[in-house]
């Protein structure tokens with residue numbers, strides 16, 4: 001049987017998550033009716049992978065599994081492609097696959113993208129934006145798709161709106177700053193780091209402050225991924241009737257709810273996860289139309305994936321950690337997994 005190189009989660013540990021991540025060989029995904037086999041050139045790390053390794057949101061009976069949700073690569077015909085990371089049925093979600101109760105992000109129930117080859121439903125394979133490198137394109141599926149849905153679907157951000165993005169250096173947060181600025185919003189951002197605050201200004205933010213500090217004015221929408229550390233500030237920053245959209249809680253998911261403020265100021269609190277395929281397509285169109293690009297913190301080979309995760313865990317990153325799995329020049333062997 002042909003095999004491919006991969007980074008596999010074999011066990012879970014809340015305090016030492018990387019102990020369960022091993023580099024090894026898995027069966028080549030091979031051909032499957034209605035699915036497409038993609039050679040992964042680049043993939044990116046997400047907090048989702050760390051949550052899986054910590055045992056949060058991923059039942060142990062779904063191990064071992066190849067981790068990784070993001071991919072840019074080549075399809076069987078050599079076309080440059082990007083992978084939409086949600087495997088779901090839009091009909092079961094009343095037209096929105098993120099609302100399908102059986103929805104699965106890549107690496108939840110199907111082997112993910114930390115491998116030389118990944119197999120995904122053919123509808124998940126889309127042309128890579130021509131202006132982006134494989135490394136840049138690999139940053140888009142989870143972080144940029146999520147940021148796009150949070151901004152434009154959930155918060156309904158329009159040109160001229162005031163938007164606060166918490167934790168500027170993060171993958172979703174940096175995407176939100178860039179996308180909202182490109183859409184003509186006035187963007188404020190927080191970061192613990194002076195260097196990241198400066199970076200946020202260079203991406204289009206109008207003003208940057210330390211976490212919790214007073215903003216130049218109250219905002220229409222807050223993009224919240226940090227969680228407990230910034231939640232109180234997020235609620236206080238909103239104008240009456242404003243919207244906070246939350247997709248993650250890196251620093252904890254049980255902050256005080258501050259219900260009095262929520263009802264008295266008539267705030268809208270909206271959860272958000274991933275993007276629908278139409279939102280993903282629209283995000284790619286926006287990237288091409290505006291020329292904006294994701295922020296790549298660093299590019300590492302698959303063999304250095306543990307170092308990449310240590311960096312992600314430290315929180316000391318600017319944008320995305322990208323893993324180069326294969327090189328575009330390698331010739332794929334039809335129907336096989338390359339180096340078996």
Ligand SMILES: NC(=O)c1ccc[n+]([C@@H]2O[C@H](COP(=O)([O-])OP(=O)(O)OC[C@H]3O[C@@H](n4cnc5c(N)ncnc54)[C@H](OP(=O)(O)O)[C@@H]3O)[C@@H](O)[C@H]2O)c1
Nearest residue numbers: 047167168169170171172191192225229248249250273274
């Ligand atoms: N629901 C979904 O579909 C979805 C999709 C993607 C991500 N997420 C979740 O969203 C969260 C962020 O994901 P990500 O990939 O953007 O993560 P990330 O790249 O690691 O970014 C996290 C950011 O949070 C800020 N932060 C961390 N600790 C902090 C603290 N103690 N105080 C203040 N700020 C702090 C940091 O910003 P500064 O260093 O600039 O302060 C950091 O850059 C994760 O929990 C992830 O699981 C959910």
